[in-house]
Amino acid sequence: MNIFYQPGIPDGILYLDGDESKHCVKVLRKKAGEVIRLTDGRGFFYDAVITKADPSQCSFEVTQQMPAPAKDHFIHIAISPTKNADRIEWFVEKATEVGVDRISLMDCKNTERSFIKTDRLNKVAISAMKQSVKAVLPQIEDHLLQFSEVIEDCQEKEKCIAFVDASNPLHLKEAARPGTSYCVLIGPEGDFSEEELKTAIEYDFRKVSLGPSRLRTETAGVVACHILNLINL
């Protein structure tokens, strides 16, 4: 099933943007009168009928609005960008598929990349949302946040920092309870500094383990998302 994306539907924008129009009319050869399904990325799916199959601005008329299934949890992953930009894009794609509500890119002491193309990450998230037939586009901050901003501004109820040391922390699947909001911090290749760990703990973040394997940053991010989705099944 093909899903098209138009975030402006609730504001009355009833046409597809350039790339989406092209895909709909040129690639899939949809004609006026045909039915398409859309999402606004804000929690709704729509059925619509194409009124003008213009490859640069395909217009439609909404026939039905359907809310996505209700969810009682919210997953926020704050992650350090990886040195290799592909790996963080991959994280955004897979976290979106598995289920994530908010992604923050976080600048830590050992972070090796200070520039992030958030436009590109948004495109990856939109594509993954459509691919996995979801109606909620994860929020992605449009710039790199400082580690201190993330922990000071954190609004989620369950706050965790993925960090394994000799004190052998609790596994995230045991630490988190279902039906609430979560923020999990995922560190850079060189891990969080001792100072960062100390600060996070002062702000009520709990140290959690993601299992016995040593995981790359982007893998840890996806695994954390997946664990939180599993405990909320």
Place this chain on the structure above:
Amino acid sequence: MNIFYQPGIPDGILYLDGDESKHCVKVLRKKAGEVIRLTDGRGFFYDAVITKADPSQCSFEVTQQMPAPAKDHFIHIAISPTKNADRIEWFVEKATEVGVDRISLMDCKNTERSFIKTDRLNKVAISAMKQSVKAVLPQIEDHLLQFSEVIEDCQEKEKCIAFVDASNPLHLKEAARPGTSYCVLIGPEGDFSEEELKTAIEYDFRKVSLGPSRLRTETAGVVACHILNLINL
């Protein structure tokens, strides 16, 4: 920590192969007398002392052999290759990081790729094994297997096929019990055919769900691996 790979240590091969020697001597500038850690990918780590720091054939002497932590489960993922070769390489990398024992590439009715560079997949697995400090290299079949071969030859105790339909199957995390061997079949982009599903069920495979999200093939493979690792924590 850097881990080097030499599968022949149990057979008395006490030098690193070309790329590994180069990495050890040229990149990391290791000298004779320095201690390195190795794995044979067959369940053991080794401490060794470099005897000749030759960038084309770095020799060493083993000082200690250490078995990897014992495991009471075995995870076999049989997966259809994806149209885009990068995606299946990515699956091999992430499954190895998360923990997988055997990977079969499986040719299904809707599989769109009939050629697989297993050499390349092996390299990806070796790199991921070293990266995640594991001592067991997943077995990867050196050719594409037919769907029928996979289900007829399956030796694992718990046999599952990832397939969601109106009969709403059990989630893998409920279906599988800990401490045994598993085989999970992951279908191609166009999913398994009705005929394949029927045959698998005749061979005692159970239909399982991997959760409410529609996942890409490679994501489904990693998610299945991760669920089986979680229930065996």
